[in-house]
Amino acid sequence: GFIDFFTVEDVGRFALLSVGIEQNPRRDYPLAVSVAYSDGTRETLSASVEIVTGGFIRQEVTLAPDKGFLLDSETERAELARMESIFVASTPEYHWDDQGFTLPIPAALTSPFGAFRVFNSTLSTRHTGWDIRCTTGTPIFASAAGRVIYAGELPIRGNHVIIDHGYGVYSGYSHLSVTYFTRGQEVTREQVVGMAGSTGRTSGPHFHWEMAVNGQWIDSVEFLRMWLPG
Secondary structure, three states: OOOOOEEEOOOEEEOOOOOOOOOOOEEEEEEEEEEEOOOOOEEEEEEEEEEOOOOOOEEEEOOOHHHHHHHOHHHHHHHHHHHHHHHOOOOOOEOOOOOOOOOOOOOOEOOOOOOEEEEOOOEEEEOOEEEEOOOOOOEEEOOOOEEEEEEEEEOOOEEEEEEEEEOOEEEEEEEEEEEOOOOOOEEOOOOEEEEEEOOOOOOOOEEEEEEEEOOEEEOHHHHHHOOOOO
């Protein structure tokens, strides 16, 4: 598909490329960049990108019997489809500033992005974000400024908030016990969006943090380490 460039005043033009978790590693994926000049002429520039393996781990997870109904594969597919329908849009402006993005809480990272997960030796799935160790009631902060595009309850993610940061960048905050925002509200960097809990498909209190760029799940921790224009 096509990804539009966006302009940062006095800095330049940028585009964010994202690769799916299941993409096969390869040294020379072709990349075409279409350029339109001010005199009306156009040019296509050719390049290639390398995609390496993510080194994803495997995890066994056990859910309590009262949450066994969340092991239904159709429930998983329906929720992922709902996420994809949200991420397909791209707001033509960015909300983050020159401070970029930050961890939602300053705590230890646990289950990593992209892990192959097997629930109760029955359901196999992929981990779309990072888990962060915390207790119920821990304040959860917005990773960067943006607009709340979703705030509600989902079977797997529990009480969930999604922030649209612009140009196809979204962050999601799951398993909250309390949420403080509704759809359409503006949020600033490090503003409290809710409190940690154990709603949804969890084996105990913890916080799940995920990000997507241009419709693809990404490693949010790696995204923090990347320079962003702003």
